[in-house]
Amino acid sequence: MPPHIGQDKDALLAVLAQAGLTDITQIQPLADGLSNHNYHIETPTAHYVLRENADAADSFCSREQELFYWRHLAKAKLAPELLWVSGDQRYYLSQFIFAQSLPSLPIASPFAPLMEDIEGRANLLTEKRIAARGIDTLEQLKVQREPTMASGYQELSQQNLSLQNLNWNELSWKDLESQCSAATFCLGETLIEAWLQSHADIKLAADQQAWYQSERLVLLEALTPNRAHSLLLQLLQRLREQATGPYHISITEQWQEYHGQLLAFAAVDMGEAWQSRLAQLLSIQTQILDWTATLADCLVAPQFCHRDLNPHNLLLKDNQLYCIDFEYATASHPLCELAVVLATHQLTPAQRYLLVRQYLAEHPGLTSDAIKAIPAAIEMYWVFAVYWALLMAAHTRGERQQEYFDWFDHFWPLISHTS
Incomplete structure (x- = not known):
């Protein structure tokens, strides 16, 4: 649960005064971390984040080390600017970043069965053509592959699942929170490898194999629900x-x-x-x-x-x-x-x-x-x-x-x- 301000408001105002902020228009609790408390601080001219460190977390980290890397990453434009640290290192004041949303299809989108159905049939047709005709050059493989893929995406259009018609969501980044175990990761690897295995029997030279692997990765990229x-x-x-x-x-x-x-x-x-x-x-x-x-x-x-x-x-x-x-x-x-x-x-x-x-x-x-x-x-x-x-x-x-x-x-x- 996020922290409640209530009786702590005067204490927070005193801390902010130490940081040089006195004209406070709003103090809003942010989503609470598992260890520390964070507050969105608003003044007439700017926005800040005040973090209150939990005492228990001190046993896990060196505050000097934390501040060293924070300042380093802020300089590299990979972190918000750190503006003030209290003398006892209990409070940090930093720049507030107005986060943007991530355009995203639902994870369980129509692309999942699409990949299994259309691509499965496309790969099967490709393999049959290769078996019937043989492949002598990379260009022959590419020419035969493209019509197969075109037919697959034609089916996509017929099913009214084009990108223009899909229902995109706007997700905050924290909405991507999920838990993946090693077992789940390995299962996912197995599923993707099985999907790619349809091309495993194609005998190509090393440089042709590299091209073919790249093509398959591009296809996977095109069927992802977002850019996360x-x-x-x-x-x-x-x-x-x-x-x-x-x-x-x-x-x-x-x-x-x-x-x-x-x-x-x-x-x-x-x-x-x-x-x-x-x-x-x-x-x-x-x-x-x-x-x-x-x-x-x-x-x-x-x-x-x-x-x-x-x-x-x-x-x-x-x-x-x-x-x-x-x-x-x-x-x-x-x-x-x-x-x-x-x-x-x-x-x-x-x-x-x-x-x-x-x-x-x-x-x-x-x-x-x-x-x-x-x-x-x-x-x-x-x-x-x-x-x-x-x-x-x-x-x-x-x-x-x-x-x-x-x-x-x-x-x-x-x-x-x-x-």
Whole structure:
């Protein structure tokens, strides 16, 4: 739930006065983060965001590190400008970005059966023609492919499913919030690969295979419900170009740090609800070791990582995504960034397929077979989520503690090999 201003209004006005803002016309709670509170501040001439940091979150991040990366990303025009920080680093005042909407078809759009139906028949006809005539050159393949596709899109027109007639929605970026497990990701990969497999028997030279693969990716691109994957790719590519700075932590080190904190709390009486969830975490330590080892094996070099690029931490403006909340920003494993996006955004299997391959293409920080480690990266994202929930519960009491237990229970089924 968003924070209530009520009796806190005078305290907030006092904080804003310290920041140099006195002519306040409105204080409006924004959608609350899982840890911190945010407020939209309006004056006669400008708009701002005031963030109040939760005390419990201090155990997860260095405020100096957070502010270092925030300022760096703001300078790179990838984050709102940070305008003021209170002396105790409890309050941040920043630029307010008026986010725009994302034009989008419903995820379960007519394109889903269309891809299976029209393209399935088109591919079958193509294969029959290839089998009957043989393919000698790339141009022959292209000439035979185009009429088949044309007939498919003619059917699209006849079914009155043209782009002009489809019902487009305007989505705020946070409306893309969803949860994707490693198992769901792998299932989507299997479905897309099966769809592409219709071309697997075509024998072409290496350069012709490259063209054909490119053609299929273009087709997938055309059948996506929105540009979310393209905008995310642009952001990911720009973020990985940023300087790593003086801070670094590996996935293994992050797990060890969280695990050590949990064991320290376990030494005191935290109550049955907390201890039972700790026991659940302890039951998957073997899997965690396997996942961290898999990720270590595909790493060439760390890069800058925001590490929390969920839809609530992204703002769309002028066809570009901006980041907010840098509590977990550091240099780390390149698959950290990709895993968060895959795990938390409502993308179709086709969008995930495109995003993964374009992100990994010639990535300097990863081995050539890093795609095999993506399920492990998604697993570790949800592992860190349940660690976070249990650690936050250890720092709180009462109703707020129960909220973190609820988050643990929500995230837990997203991890493989759990009961």
